[in-house]
C-alpha cells in the first residue's frame with residue numbers, strides 16, 4: 672500500500688491507498704469488490720466499500736451518449752480519471768485505455784499509458800485483449816505500469832464481433848479464451864476482467880491462473896466482481912442481463928425533478944426558508960422601512976447554510 676497525504680478540515684491525514692499488488696494478493700483470500708466511477712463525488716461514496724474503482728471507457732456510453740466505447744478519446748479518460756482520484760482515498764483507481772491508444776505497438780501503448788498515470792495519478796491502467804496484447808502488457812509492466820487485462824466480451828472490438836454477445840457458451844470457444852487468460856497472466860497483468868462469459872469457463876479460468884479474475888456477467892465463480900455504477904444504481908435506461916439493479920436512482924431523480932418543476936410552476940418554491948433576507952433594519956429603496964427584512968411582505972429566515 673502507498674501512503675498519501677490528504678488535507679481535511681482537521682489537517683493532513685495519512686491515507687493508505689491500495690495498489691495493484693494488494694489487489695493481486697486478495698486471490699484466494701477474499702472476494703474483490705469494484706465498481707466503475709466517473710466523478711469525484713460518486714468515487715467518494717463508493718471508496719469505503721470498494722477495493723478498486725475503474726474509470727471505464729463505458730463512460731462514453733453511460734455519460735456522454737455514444738453508441739459504443741469506440742469514439743472515446745484519451746483526454747476524456749484523463750479528465751474523469753483525475754476526478755475519481757480526487758474523490759477516492761483508499762481504493763486503487765484503474766483507468767481504461769480507450770480504443771486506438773494502445774493496440775498499435777508496445778511503445779505507443781507505453782506513451783499513452785504513462786500519460787494517463789502521470790496526468791491522473793491513478794494506480795493502474797486496463798486494456799482489452801488477450802494473446803494479442805500479451806507483449807504490450809509485458810512491456811508496460813516491465814516499465815512500471817500495472818496492467819489489468821480484459822478478455823471475453825471486449826466492447827472496443829464491437830465492430831468485428833458484430834454485437835454485445837456472451838462468450839464461451841459453446842465449448843469449442845473455450846480453448847482460445849483460456850489461452851487469452853493464461854497469456855495475460857504470464858505477461859504480468861495483476862488481474863483480468865472476464866466480461867459476459869459462460870459460468871463453467873469463468874470457473875475454469877479462475878482455477879487455472881494465479882491472478883484474480885474480476886467478473887462482469889461471468890458468474891460468482893470469479894475472484895471478484897465489477898458492475899457499471901450507473902447500471903447497478905438503476906440509472907441506465909437499458910441494462911444487460913447480468914446487471915442487478917441494487918438501487919432505483921433513476922426513478923428517484925425523476926420524482927425529485929418532477930417535484931421541483933411542479934413547485935416552480937405553482938410558485939411554491941422557493942419559500943422564505945430558501946430566500947435571503949436583507950440584514951435586519953437595512954432599508955430597501957422604494958420600500959417602507961417598516962417592512963425591511965421581509966420580502967413581498969413575507970417574513971424571511973436566515974438560510975441554514977449560506978454558501979455564497
Ligand code: KIV
Nearest residue numbers: 707727728729864887
Ligand atoms: O468500461 C467499463 O465499464 C469496463 C467494465 C465493463 C469492466 O470495462
